[in-house]
Amino acid sequence: MSSNQNIHHSGFIGIVGRPNVGKSTLLNSILGEKIAITTPKPQTTRNRIMGIKNLPDGQLIFIDTPGIHEAKNPLNRVMVAEAKAVFSSVDLVMVTIEAPCGFLSEDMVVIETAKASNLPLLLAINKIDLTTESKVKEIIKEAPTLAPFCLIFPVSAITRQGLDALIDGIKNMLPRGPAYFPPDMITDRTERFLVAETIREKIMLHTHEELPYSSAVSVDTFKEDEQKNLLIIAATITVERESQKKIIIGRQGTLLKKIGTDARIELEKFFGTRVYLSLFVRVRHNWTRAEKWIKEFGYKN
Ligand SMILES: Nc1nc2c(ncn2[C@@H]2O[C@H](COP(=O)(O)OP(=O)(O)OP(=O)(O)O)[C@@H](O)[C@H]2O)c(=O)[nH]1
Ligand SMILES: [Mg+2]
Structure with missing residues (x-):
């Protein structure tokens, strides 16, 4: 055709x-x-x-x-x-x-x-x-x-x-028909979602065994300081056990720092601004088995 x-x-x-x-x-x-x-x-x-x-x-x-x-x-x-x-x-x-x-x-x-x-x-x-x-x-x-x-x-x-x-x-x-969405729209996902996912990607790349599958990321703060050309982002990484929290933080915080740096570099490129990113880690025991948390992290409506 x-x-x-x-x-x-x-x-x-x-x-x-x-x-x-x-x-x-x-x-x-x-x-x-x-x-x-x-x-x-x-x-x-x-x-x-x-x-x-x-x-x-x-x-x-x-x-x-x-x-x-x-x-x-x-x-x-x-x-x-x-x-x-x-x-x-x-x-x-x-x-x-x-x-x-x-x-x-x-x-x-x-x-x-x-x-x-x-x-x-x-x-x-x-x-x-x-x-x-x-x-x-x-x-x-x-x-x-x-x-x-x-x-x-x-x-x-x-x-x-x-x-x-x-x-x-x-x-x-595809059937003939008009556009469903405005021409400048490329996704239905929010900037917060893209930020959380970018951090999760870096966790998955830097960790092994069960940790990539036991981590979830939520964005707590997403603030623009236009005068300073700066995005201020704070996010929480949730893992399933205390032992995982220790691993993801790493000796003297080295692994968490690596995850943060990699995520920040990618986010700066994506948003075209400087990014100040702070990461926190917390434990929610066996969250991957609890419907409440699975919903909380947006994996189920
Ligand atoms: N060499 C090569 N690698 C590819 C190609 N497409 C994807 N990959 C690699 O394959 C791996 C998996 O890619 P993903 O896009 O995450 O695969 P996915 O199907 O979305 O995986 P899930 O989300 O886990 O279902 C990554 O390491 C990619 O870089 C390709 O065309 N060539
Ligand atoms: Mg995929």
Whole structure:
């Protein structure tokens, strides 16, 4: 289908897949703006996050989701439920897999769930920079035997290979219609959310074992001092046990300082101002198992 200036397409696309296939990295690359945090660890994303791609002849509204997996604790069950809720509010579903692995049984769980939605399905084969052309061809050949994918896109969120074709292909599949959101809007998430997530990303990158999965961040203060070109931010990191609090603070506060510095540098770039960031750590015993806290931290409505 050719596009011309008088035809405008708009609609919602759910990005689903097992953890760590690169859903959030793909969203950021499509937008050309980092709105979703990404780490090499699975189960990074905990919320649905809207990312809006504005084009002269289309508005593509992507919804990034937590990785669908076999959830073992209450927080993870909430994350998976959040991911699956996307099927009730989108026009298209973009199933994402990793090229080097091909279709794993964990991907098949996602594909079966996506099929059950009866929505049109697309397949994004991500991370093609990490494998051979023949492996990608093999996946493209196998895909139609697994689900009725309308379109298949081999892409790399890192090298941007295949992204223009993906954006164009999706645009042409969306119904004709006006933009839903103002053209300067790129996400539905607040600045406070982006700040909390940036800090959480640095925690996930600097910690190991259970700590990345036991941490939550809430922003207590977000104040602009325009005269000084300064943002004053205070945030609290909640962990599950006293022992974790000790680890995250580190010897003489070194780890907390590293997390704070990395987050501050990224936030200064994002907001284009100087940032004064203070971090506090507190313990809420087993918060990932308590519905009250899961709600409090915004992982469930
Ligand atoms: N080489 C390469 N790495 C990629 C690509 N896309 C994502 N990654 C890496 O894969 C890892 C996981 O990326 P994420 O975007 O956090 O994955 P996700 O699917 O959102 O993961 P969850 O939020 O945990 O479900 C990160 O280390 C990314 O840098 C790609 O196209 N090529
Ligand atoms: Mg993610």
